[in-house]
Amino acid sequence: MRSQNLPLIAFFCLTIGLWAAMQYQPSRAPAMATPLPPMPLQALDGETRNDAWSPDSGRVSIVNFFASWCTPCRAEHPQLKALSARKDVALHGIAWNDTAPHLTAFLEKYGNPYDSVWRDDTGKAAISVGLRGVPESYVIGRDGKIRLHIRGAISPTMLPELEALLDTLQREEIDDATAHP
Amino acid sequence: MRQRIRNAVCATVMLLASLPASALVLDTALADPAQEAQAQTLFHGLRCVVCEGQSLADSDATFAVQMRADIRSRLQQGDTAEAIRTDYVARYGASILMQPPLNAATALLWAMPALLVILGGVLTYRRTRHRPNERS
């Protein structure tokens, strides 16, 4: 009788495992806060370059990788607008593998929530942060370190948690030594 | 006359070549063959992160092209292949390697096939032995 029970038991374990895997939500906070590397970017017109761009030190920033051809990026636009309403947080947009005319049209049509817009035409910026697709967003603390990494669109349900995190980061005390020069 | 046709064809080819591309894109190989060989080894060992199962060497996705260009430029600047690989793993995790590394965490993955065959063999052998109380 025992050997006939084995398939049932094995199946039971597999089903439980699959159900558990469905419930799992990978944490978005990196185990150790690493600094956002300086990135080589181009300005919207494609001509002006900044070979080592970083968000302003001493301010909480959100760096959002997006593209005009990306549907989830359009979906998260209202959330970005809501975040840009906060004056204490800088919102920077980096367009990945996009072209100037499409970008300009996109920002005109849906509105421009960013404090500054950049282009990553060579892909080096994306590679330097380990980008796997768009949209992805990085929340940077006042010390210049990545405190939260959101893969995929920022959904409306994420906003309260995100705003709370931004408030916490705002209140953080930082040493002058750890801030970017 | 033939030369004229050829010129016309060439002009058309130039025109066609000006659209932005994300399908087949040919790379420029490095001048130094040893370095290019190192690059090719890296490309075959790293996964294309926006594709399904393809290595960097096989993929024509724009991001893969950019990654290959990035790796080539870093090799030219003097980085060692090992340093580049470590760097990519640090940014993307071990999942960017085409072959899962062999360590404690993946021991089960690599051992499982052999274990399954051994287990199967044992079960098959037992099944073919005389067992008076079991049903067939």
Add this chain to the structure above:
Amino acid sequence: MIAELGQLCLCTAFMLACLQASTLLLHRLWRPHALLAWARPMAVCYAMLLTGAFAALLVSYAQSDFSVMNVLLNSHRDKPLLYKIVGTWGNHEGSMLLWAWIIGAYGFALAFLRTSERALTHRALAVMGGLNAGLLAFILLTSNPFLRVWPMPAEGEDLNPLLQDIGLAFHPPTLYVGYVGFAVVFCFAIAGLMERRIDRNWARTVHPYIMLPWSALTLGIGAGSWWAYRELGWGGWWFWDPVENVSLLPWLTGTALLHANMVLARRGQLAGWVVLLAILTFSMALIGTFIVRSGLITSVHAFASDPARGVFILGYIALTTGGALALYAFRPLAQQPSSPPALASRTGLILLGNMLLVASAATVLLAILYPVFSQLLGAPEVSVGAPYFNRTFLPMSAPLLVLAALAPLLPWDRFSVAQLRARLRLLAPSLGAAALVTLAVADAQWALMLVGAAFSAWLFWGTAAALQRAMRARASQHGWAWRRQLAGIVAHAALALFAAGIAATSLLKETYEAPLIAGQDLQLGAFTLQLVKATRTTEANYEVRRATFRLREGNRTLTELTPELRYYPVRRMQTTEAALHSTPWRDLYLAIGDAPGSPEGDAPRLGVRLYVTPGQQWLWIAFILAAISGAVVTLAAFAQRLTERHA
């Protein structure tokens, strides 16, 4: 209006399926045989209702009715009519409806093509009613294709251009006929467990319903690989993608099942194992569906994922497979007074082969789920791809070729060492042939080439020997029985051809890449490419750049090839349409793309990539031969049934 009719059909079908399933319990209380017999006409009605529902969706797509949300999201006015219709099942909801329709069609076939096992068939139909009820509940609650959108938008969103290909017309339906078909033998397994009787008659009744899905699945996997080879621009045809792996799982266990069922039909042995395989194969199909539609694993192939659907499917799997396995565990079959099969017999060799097939399937399943589980347990993310499978799956499945060559030559009963030695001596010359072939095509990877050639030659030789035996015994076989035997031989020959194709395409492939230089012919190895014509036009929903080349090898002109580069403006996506020149011996695969500017700083140019792949067509021929042999066996089984009925 039409969509509402479709919705109505679905709801009615759901209630009918529930009724059908309830006869399983009710018949114990009231009118045992009569009540179960209702399963047949109910199955016929169910099939008609599902046809109505599916037709409603097809018509909505054909008419570009964008008030139906499913059509809005997955179609576009500019799409050619063929691709509008094909797009019906190119999305999650439509494909689930196709799934339900196919299972209805199988039920219809089962009801219509009567067998000698009446009670068993009725019970199996009733169980299928239960399966259908769950499936329709899933569709109606989480994946309804008939949801409306108001106000009706003027235009739809374009379907992914990669999917606008004739291969897509064949690939999913064929695949589903395979996946879903294994539900029939699953239902028969449960019915047999309920009646506590799995014997030769059961095996004979069920055999065509194993062979048909197996053939369809073989053809479907082949069609998908062929499509990928033509479409994806770099000559690959199998990527060990989770969705591809998931279609391999039921194929592997299904192959084990069909062989074990042959043993059960001929010898009455291995009943318990056959039941287990029947349950396992369908549950592999379900688990595969779960994996790709739940969002557990993201894939280029996967449909838009939704965790709610995932949990529903998981529950469905738990109920159906768990219930079946519980039945297997707690309702032992009636004692059969036969002794266990000997390992040194044809049955034993088939059992060994089964073991390897199931072990390979388990390996593939583990490889698919490993990244998910390792992340769950906190280990660093890993990804499992081609290198892993090359090192594990290939060595595990290669011995199957050895077994497939030997088994048809050995007796069903126990064979002696002397008999085995005789067969081995018979097959030994094949190794010499393999060595000769390797010498002829030798290059850097000759050792692997030798191994591949050896396995393939061994199986070819063994199949030829089996054919010779069969022809000698021809007098005692007639009509369909002879055709069945021949089909089995052809299927093994197809496997040998497939192995040879794999060895050739992976080890002997040559790749050439170069930018086009104005005014010059391109010299690629022994081949010369001459640009004849280059054009740029606009088609229905894409812009296309075409270049015609004349391909020469040495002095001989081989052919003219016209690869294309297409740009789809709505999706802003560029795809490659390669040009293929296929001969039985090799494929020449030409793709054009953009090359960076020359180092002197010229404007960007066109470049070409040429793949020369020996043995590529052998793979497709092997798929087709295997599918045909399966179809022949299916027809043989049905024909035999017809003659028995009229006898």
